[in-house]
Amino acid sequence: MSLVEVANLSIAFGALQAVDGIGFAIGKGERFGLVGESGSGKTLTALAIAGLLPETARREGTIRFDGAPLPHDERALARLRGKRIGMVFQEPMTALNPLMKVGRQIGEALALTKAGGDIGALLTEVGLLPTHGERYPHQLSGGQRQRVMIAMALASAPDILIADEPTSALDLVTQAKVLDLIAALCDRRGMALMFISHDLKAVARLCTRVAVLQRGRMVEAGETASVFGAPGDGYTRRLVAAARMQLPEIAHGSPxxxxxxxxxxxxxxxxxxxxxxxxxxxxxxxxxxxxxxxxxxxxxxxxxxxxxxxxxxxxxxxxxxxxxxxxxxxxxxxxxxxxxxxxxxLSLVFQDPFSSFDPRMSVAQSLAEPLRLLDGLPPEMHRQRLAENVAAVGLEPAMLTRFPHEFSGGQRQRLAIARALMTRPxxxxxxxxVSALDLSVRAEVLALLMRLKADYxxxxxxxxxxxxxxxxxxxxxxxxxxxxxxxxxxxxxxxxxxxxxxxxxxxxxxxxxxx
Structure with a gap:
């Protein structure tokens, strides 16, 4: 019997169909990967399994856990989440309480699940020292915060760990350590894994089976080696090609x-x-x-x-x-x-374009701020520079009236580059x-950067x-x-x-x- 069975799952927000009739099963102790670009429905599918969909979502189809339908009662769902489903969220800094030491937060997870256990032992199991429990989230590195999230998810000794992009913002060494840690924990505890990522290399290293989502639909599923080695669907072929992508040889001029x-x-x-x-x-x-x-x-x-x-x-x-x-x-x-x-x-393109833009300001206002450094530039030149820079990064000047939340991750990165070029540094x-971008968007942004380098x-x-x-x-x-x-x-x-x-x-x- 499968541990998790999803059949004909659909999730909608009003007229928007975010997930459309997908189905798959995860066996006990199996490592299952869910891949696809941003907006494909990966995280919503995971939230549906954990019973964490927002109230505005309309869910259809069936989800069964260990043979029984997922309960509708919130208390019963909370008990299931607390004891049998562990979740590692995509961004640990926003998931952890900044005002509490991480040891206390792990202790709360232990108390809520009534699983017993020891905070120091959990920290040790995920490769941290017991003294790390005395620190606040901001006093830990990204990899250490991710390990704390895993320790909290393990507090109840769950049957399945759902990990949503747990390595997307980590450096290579830390990424490899976190992937090895997750694999070792699954093997040692006999725990199933649902691993969500747009990093096909990480999924190939960790998962035995994989499903590919595109715009809410499942386009391909099977053994990881088969799906990535000989993809049958055109979308999967494009993802694999992007993962293998080597940028064309760039002609570097003499410095x-x-x-x-x-x-x-x-x-x-x-x-x-x-x-x-x-x-x-x-x-x-x-x-x-x-x-x-x-x-x-x-x-x-x-x-x-x-x-x-x-x-x-x-x-x-x-x-x-x-x-x-x-x-x-x-x-x-x-x-x-x-x-x-x-x-x-001198100019800087920040790592996270979303947090580097003021959400209360339109894109035009944000991009125009650096122009204050250019004394004497007339207003008509401000408007011309804005239009030039937005066009240079492949976007439409009409987009300038929008706000940051109205853009995709790749578009925000392009806007961050446009802002950095406003003073012609x-x-x-x-x-x-490009660390947080989808594979295909990453290739586009890198090509853009090399073109801008030559142009400017x-x-x-x-x-x-x-x-x-x-x-x-x-x-x-x-x-x-x-x-x-x-x-x-x-x-x-x-x-x-x-x-x-x-x-x-x-x-x-x-x-x-x-x-």
Missing amino acids: GGVLVATRGLTRRFRQPGSWPLPGKPLTAVDKVDFAVRTGESIALVGPSGCGKTTLARILVGLDTANAGSIAFDGRVYHGADLSPDLRRD KFLVLDEP GLTYLVISHDLDMVAAIADRVLVMQAGRIVEEGKPAELFTNPRHEMTRELVAARLPAVG
Whole structure:
């Protein structure tokens, strides 16, 4: 008998049919993958199984759990969720209570399920220390927060773990560790898994069977090796092709003179400690020296927490170094002390475009904000620049009246790039520009970035954990660990013959191609 049976499941919101007549079964102890692009109905299907659909949703079809229909009574559903279904949500930072230590949150899960157990033992089982329970969510890395979510889901010793995009924003090393952790927990506990992802490589590594969704319909299902190795449906073939995608060889011009150079750049943060003694300072960036030439594309890679984003924020003037300096085109600064004319030449595309836009402002208002740095630019030139930039990223000027929530993830990323180009900068820092995008959208955005680089004569610093993307677009790669640059070189040489242990670990964690 199957543990979960879904038959003719449909979910609608008014006239919108979000899930349309899908069906599948998950056996006890089986690892089952659900793949598809954003909006395909993956998360809604998982929420339906867990009885967590929003009140506005209209559900039809049947869901059976261990032979019995899913109860309609909320109390009975809560008991089923609490004891037999564990859920790991897509974004742990929003799922965890920011005002509570994570150990207490795990303790609440244990108390609600009345499963007994020990907080320290659960933390240890997911690869954390018992002392991590004394920290708040913001004091943990992304991978550590994801492990806390898994520990909470395991508190009731569930029969099935539903994991919704648990590795989408993690670096390679942490992603590999989380995937291995989930596999080990399923094997040790005899637990079934429903793994939701748009990362076909992760699904291929973890799941024995897979179903493919497109716009709410199931287009293909079967053994993972068969579906990815010889896809029968055209949509699945496109997904697999995008997962295998290698960007076309890019003709890199000869770099010019040094545009950006750092010398001994250091950033320390004071950590909390017991009064009256402060905690030991955390050195996020440690005596970093590197140079970027005009026209180059430099990639910065490394595990979460190694200092990549802190370094990027200092470069564009959003933070200030405690020691060292930056020289940009001969002009020296230390972070936020840069001059207005220098600020125009530097720009940043944030990792999460949705949170970087003010939800109360129209896209036109958000994109126009950087133009305040351009003194004397007449209003008609503002409108012209807006229209030019929106067209440059492949969108329609008519979209400028909309608000951020009215766009897809790929469109918001394009708008974030358009905003970063408003002042016509010379140097653009891109922090994980495609990590949260679907495979096909990722390819479009990367092609867009390379076209814009040629059109506007840009110099790039790209922060990423996607080594395949880095290998395609970067002239040079800098590897960062614990705040220091530990190795650098051309991608082909660095990834083929890594010298430093950190580089070897990153290359080893690279997931193999699907199919």
